[in-house]
Amino acid sequence: MSSPSQEEQARRLVYELQLMQSSAELLQQRLAVLQNAIADLTVAKQSIASLKEVEEGDPILIPAGGGTFVNANLGDLSKILVNIGADVSIEMGLDEAGEDISGRLGEVEKANQSVQQQLEQILGQMQIHRDTLNRLSAGRQGEQPGV
Secondary structure, three states: OOHHHHHHHHHHHHHHHHHHHHHHHHHHHHHHHHHHHHHHHHHHHHHHHHHOOOOOOOEEEEEEEOOEEEEEEOOOOOOEEEEEEOOEEEEEOHHHHHHHHHHHHHHHHHHHHHHHHHHHHHHHHHHHHHHHHHHHHHHHOOOOOOO
């Protein structure tokens, strides 16, 4: 292979690496969002399960943020409000809410797994490109590939 075509190939590989790096960063951001959603839905699922073990009027602690809690007494649990997206909430029974949250958690976990697989594929391709660039660089410097 002539030197100019090696340089052209190296430039192409660098460009592709930059594109893959951008894609990997976007996937990592998406993973962070999905992992936050998984954490939130897991807490919601556990909270709903805990509510099934208490009765109206029982004392509870309500998280107020920043590690602070407010003492309160539990109200009517026949219906709870569940956010269904786009700032819309609907009333559901505890069992229905638990099923809804579990279903959404399953969907988010599947999406998380899919994004993780995409990220792994891109990272693998990036490594292949880096290895190829290293071989091209070694060849241009008069070294034998793999040395």
